[in-house]
Amino acid sequence: MNHVFKKIGWILVALLGATAVSAIATHRGESINALWFITAALCIYAIAYRFYAAWIIAKVLTVDETRATPAERLDNGRDFVPTNKWVVFGHHFAAIAGPGPLVGPTLAAQFGYLPGTLWILVGAVLGGCVQDTVTLFLSTRRNGKSLGQMARDELGPIGGSAALIGTFAIMIILIAVLGLVVVNAMKHSPWATSTVAATIPIAMIVGLYMRHFRPGQVLEASALGVALLLLAVFMGGFVDHHPALRVIFDHDGLTLAWWVIAYGLAAAVLPVWLLLAPRDYLSTFMKLGTVIVLALAIFIWRPDVQMPALTQFIDGTGPIFGGALFPFVFITIACGAVSGFHALIASGTTPKLIANERDIRMIAYGGMLLESFVAIMAMVAATVLEPGVFFAINSPAGVVGKEAADAVAMISSWGFPVTVEQMKSLATDMGESTLFARTGGAPSLAVGMATIFGKAFGQGLLALWYHFAIMFEAIFILTTLDAGTRVGRFMLQDMLSNIWPKMGQTSWYPSVILTSGLVVAGWGYFLYIGVIDPNGGVNILWPMFGIANQMLAAIALSVGTGILIKNGKLKYAWVTGLPLVWLVTLTTSAAWEKITSPDIRVGFFAAANDLASKLAAGLLPPEKAVVAPQLILNQRLDAWLTLFFVVMLWIVVLDMLRVCVRYLAGKSVRPNTETPYVATQLVNSIEPVR
């Protein structure tokens, strides 16, 4: 009887989900309530988790509950520790969810709400969650080996090196684009700049507290830090209204970019306990808190989505970034649907903590579902804004014009009415001098979040909510920036140690400074170009980041598919094979367009040649002519870099196919490196608390 009720329950969930999806897919005209998005997402996630994930775990991976995990076998009380699944889930989610799922959907909203929403849901369930689950499982069966090591051991040295170089390249582009997002959020905004600047000494206070004043009292120190951060948001308003103080924090993009670069260098060289570790605590608390509050606010206010389902920009003429719906919506939203970066976390810390293999479904598949849900909320926050306002905030001056009157005229001519007065009063409400051309996604997300918070919890505090949202985004973007620079440094030290072993000593200061400097110079270059580019830089950098991230995902899925086939599971290889084919198709076509398209807003070479001929003909105004040579060089460099990414991807895929063909033909392949079976001694699950 119970069984029948369960079946009926799942049929109802399926029907509700189908209704919600068809409501958002077929709705035209008037606005549609955001609760449909939330309902569709939750139903799809529930069904995918209950049926698809369970099937993958049982049939494809054949998870074995009786098998001892590396955490149990190698328990050393430090990195290998059998841990309660909720705790591992928390660590894993905190590690995978960064600013990516917030920025991507905001930018992709230029196509309308529908394409991005569908990709977030379908991509996560069939692609991202599968990638994370398979990678975590394979790494757990191999004593927590990294993706690069697994690629080398199972496929060959080529796959291993490609994974390593790919990771390094992603890191550089990712940091540059995130730096650009922060710079654009702080540009000529004393309130935002002073608040973000205050996070640095606050983190140091927290770091000193945890290290010297009360060693190890993490929660006390974090509570102090959160209180100080909220105070900093409040005091930012005071700075903004103070004529002498506001000048100190009022800067243009280039000055702020140099500050971010200097900060990145300092943060990579300073000891972790002083800045990186304490700020990470603060950003994790802020992230979890804000995601919960945002979900609550959407439930309380139940806002209407104003953006149409599809806009005319699906043809590739969009103001935020150039390029048609296919493949660019899939490139723009990487995190939140499929993110290759997760494979590094799923083959890093997490497999060393898992107490029992059956926890993998909840940690990897469930963790990615939650990240996908964050992306859906970001999509809601972007699309509850009036489309005219959304485009006015996100369109760079190079596309819509520098003057407010020109910008509103052009945006209104697209069919998204907006007025100068409307933008002015919105800026005043948010405590900013202007909201025109604030590209990068953070300001429009902050306006969206402030609107939702304001409607749900009271209108009076809009400016505070706005700057709280900016601080919230900036704090974990800066964490990614430090942590990424540091990881890049370790990788570079490791690579250089092959040439000169002494460079590999991670604590030898000349090596630390040289490699940190090289990594910062790498992302600093792209950040600098992004800031001086009149088209906003986001147009160039975000698609490159997406291509790089999807390339890494394809590498992870290649490793997964190769191992499945080598283990005699050819009939299940489509589980990772289908998302792999899809990712290879879309990264290759996106790279092809970025390299060969004659549209100067899409093709790198086309843009470089167009600018070069204009420069030669003397058609550029003097301020543009000065930076033109750098922009031309950069566009050409970007084209070659994109080509490099896609060549690396194909090398790994072909290498994987070579191994599979050899295996299927009965020839020798590299042996399976799975550790032998040992029965678990842990009775039941790990106790949640001691």
Added chain:
Amino acid sequence: MIKRLKAFWHLVRRLSGDDAYDQYLAHFAEHHDAVDELPLSKEAFFKQWQNNKWTGIKRCC
């Protein structure tokens, strides 16, 4: 209810690493029998724990 709140509080402490030293002491008592071996002080342990936590790829996009 109080039991649930307590469990939640323990979860928060475990997740944040607030009780990492207690964990370490428990692990130490269980696995090290030698009498002359002493566990690390809280300060020394925390230093090692924090450095360990931040070596490698720990944060994502």
